[in-house]
Amino acid sequence: MRVFLTGGAGYIGSHTLLEVLSGAHEVCVYDDYSNSAPEALKRVERLSNRTFQAVTGNILDQTSLASALADFQPDVVVHFAGKKAVGESVVKPLMYYENNVVGTLSLLRGMEAAGCTRLVFSQYYFYRNP
Ligand SMILES: NC(=O)c1ccc[n+]([C@@H]2O[C@H](COP(=O)([O-])OP(=O)(O)OC[C@H]3O[C@@H](n4cnc5c(N)ncnc54)[C@H](O)[C@@H]3O)[C@@H](O)[C@H]2O)c1
DSSP states (O other), X not given: OEEEEETTTSHHHHHXXXXXXXXXXXXXXXXXXXXXXXXXXXXXXXXXXXOOEEEEOOTTXXXXXXXXXXXXXXXXXXXXXXXXXXXXXXXXXHHHHIIIIIHHHHHHHHHHHHTOOOXXXXXXXXXXXX
């Protein structure tokens, strides 16, 4: 399968990447490295002895994201590009909603345009206590 992995350089994403690469799958990672580093992907390349595509971009950048999806033509998208720090989400709730909710809508629009209908989604949403 062709797997498009958002947030693939992060904690959950990089472990998932390693697992996916152990099968005969082609992968494109899409990450802005806002909470990770490209070094994580280099380590996965070394551990898996596999290569894969990596696009640097923010899921809120609809043009960049749609272009990456159209180029890669994934069979499935695995979505881990999200913010999830509890304390920060309470201090900056709108930034979290924008990144996680608007970002996911941006992803769904890009998937629709690329004709991809399969999504694996794992994200927490935080709410400010009244
Ligand atoms: N860590 C856990 O125990 C756990 C458990 C269940 C679900 N999750 C969910 O999995 C997802 C990833 O969690 P994690 O622990 O790997 O976090 P993480 O911060 O380590 O990884 C998130 C990755 O997404 C990237 N990213 C964030 N916003 C982005 C954006 N707008 N555009 C492009 N890339 C962006 C970051 O640079 C990072 O590489 C989150 O949605 C989280 O809620 C995490």
